[in-house]
Amino acid sequence: MRLPVMSDDSEATTSGDGAKAKRNGFAGAIDWDLAAKTGATLSPRGPSTSRYSAEQAVTELSDASIRAEGPVREVTGLADGLPIPQAQVVDRAGWIQAAAQSMSQLTGTGADGEDRGLLGGKPGGVQAGAMLAFLSTAILGQYDPFTGENGTLLLVAPNIVSVERMLKLDPSDFRLWVCLHEVTHRVQFSSTPWLSDYMQESVGVLGEVGEESASDLIGRLTDALRERRKGGEQPAEQRGVVGLLRATQAPPQREALDRLLMLGTLLEGHADHVMDAVGPSVVPSVEQIRAAFDKRRKRAANPLQRLLRALLGMDAKMAQYVRGKAFVDAVVAQVGMANFNTIWTSAETLPLTSEIEDSAAWVTRVLG
Known part of the structure; x- marks a missing residue:
């Protein structure tokens, strides 16, 4: 299944001014044009389907993305009147x-x-392309707040068709269910304009490179490994490859990564809450879909897939869905959706790392 993609150029802003000169650590590292070409070359084709079925899937997904907007706005109380x-x-x-x-x-x-330096970011471009090729088989949809006038909502038709076939789900119900999740992301960003700037500023801090010595970095990594050897349960953001990455960073970058992790956990959990909250009146087989989808998320992968998932942070993303949804479910059950929406007021009202698994603490701090 091969479908056209439209792209829309827009300007990006960067952060990182200050008394000490800092440079963007991402600059020159990756040739993204090469990454796109490499990824497209390496990405496997989607499931075999007739031209009619492919066109039908495209039409139905496009329609479902519009129909999902009403239930999402009704459940969330957000984005009323927006295009x-x-x-x-x-x-x-x-x-x-x-x-x-x-x-x-x-x-x-x-x-x-x-x-981009001597090699023009080509090694990084090839590596990024290979990772994008792997991810391209798993992504069902994605909202991108950084392109287009109102962001861009992408639905990856071959992956949606592949999953609905694998899980033996009603295609129309599953396609709408997926759209409910992705449209929730669009509603989150369109009704809270400061979110995209907050995310971009955090990424900017994450990419800043100061005048830090290698010994400082090695010292932090050694301390982190020593703490791990002591045992004990660690917060999800400190486990696995993401945890090691976090441990090697200087405090400003570590705090920026924590902000991004907590934001991602909130956004994914909120979207999962909404896609289930619409109920069978909108998606008749919603309970069957949720049960089958959760079982799919938990199924064992082969060793190579487990390694790739760890390196790409996909296991951390699965944890985001679970932890984030539990947080949103608990807060909404305690104070209702209208009071929950205080969370979108500013960066100060977003959940702290310590609050994501202690919803009562967030309620006390923010709502009093």
Whole structure:
């Protein structure tokens, strides 16, 4: 299944001014044009389907992305009166192209004429392309707040068709269910304009490179490994490869990573809460879909897949869904959705790392 993708150029902003000169650590590291070409070449084709079935899937997904907006707005109480942009239904190569463009803008590394050094970011481009190719088989949909006038909602048709076939789900119900999740992301960002700037600023801090010595970095990593050897339960953001990455960073970068992890946990958990809260009146087989989808998330993978998932942070993302949904479920059950929506007021009302598994603490701090 090969489907067209449309792209939309927009300017990206970068952060990182200050008394001490700092440079963007992402700059020059990755040639995103090469990453897109490499990813498209390596990405496997989608499931075999007739032209009629492919066109039907595209039409139904495009329609479902519009129909999902009403229930999402009703459940969340957000985005009332805002426009409903058309979603882009893409194939795997189309998603790769869009993801590479978004990453170049988000990291501030996609400017024309940029000095990428001796190798022009080509090794990083090839590696990023290979990772995008792997991810392109798993992504069902994605909202990108950094492209287009109102952001871009992408739905990856071959992956959605593949999952609905594998799990033997009602295609119309499953396609709408997926759209409910992705449209929730669009509603989150469109009704809270400061979110995209907050995310971009955090990424900017994460990419800043100061004048830190290698010994400082090694010292932090050694301390982190020593703490791990002591045993004991660690917070999810401190486990696995993400935890080691976090441990090697200086305090400003570590805090920026924590902000991004907590934001991602909230956004994914909120979307999962909404897609279930709409109920069978909107998606008749919602309970069957949720049960089958959760079982799919937990199924064992082969050793190579487990390694790739760890390196790409996909296991951390699965934890985000679970922890985030538990947080949102608990807060909404305690104070209702209208009071929960205070969370979108500012960066200060977002959950802290210590609150994501202690919803009562967030309620006490923010709502009093």
